[in-house]
Amino acid sequence: MKRIEGQVRGLHRMVDEDTYCIDVLTQVSAVQSALKGVALALLDDHMQHCVLHAAQQGEDEAMEKLDEVSAAVGRLLK
Template sequence: MDQHETTYGYTENKDALLKRLKRIEGQVRGVARMVEEDKYCIDILTQMSAINAALHKVSLGLVNDHIGHCVVNAAQAANESGDMTQLEEKIDEATAAIGRLLR
């Protein structure tokens, strides 16, 4: 890896994350097919619920990765430098992301 390349909390699990997202993408295509085929509303809603649950699980994993990597690294840098600015920014980012997930 290039020393200037940025790593993120999900970097170690990137393959698994992409696999899960591709599975969700397949579920969405399946729901579109159900609509095209005039399937029963409740069956479509059941699949939508499964997609939402899968997306929430991915989202929570990303929040966990962000806090465990980006926020922790910012805290370590703040501890070393005494400058809390970057840490405060990372905490604000995480809080905003969680807020968007809760809407």
């Protein structure tokens, strides 16, 4: 997260300094990629812990968590 924060600060500086648009877009792409990595790691952790725990608790709780994960994946893929 600190790395992403630094990338975003750098992006802000680039815009303030009227950096060449393609260079700014390259930095935007790097930030998006880093955020996607964080999102995937969070999703994996959620699956390994929260969803697994819900599955052990019973079908109703498991289905609720699976629905949440499905919605989260849908948002990530937009």
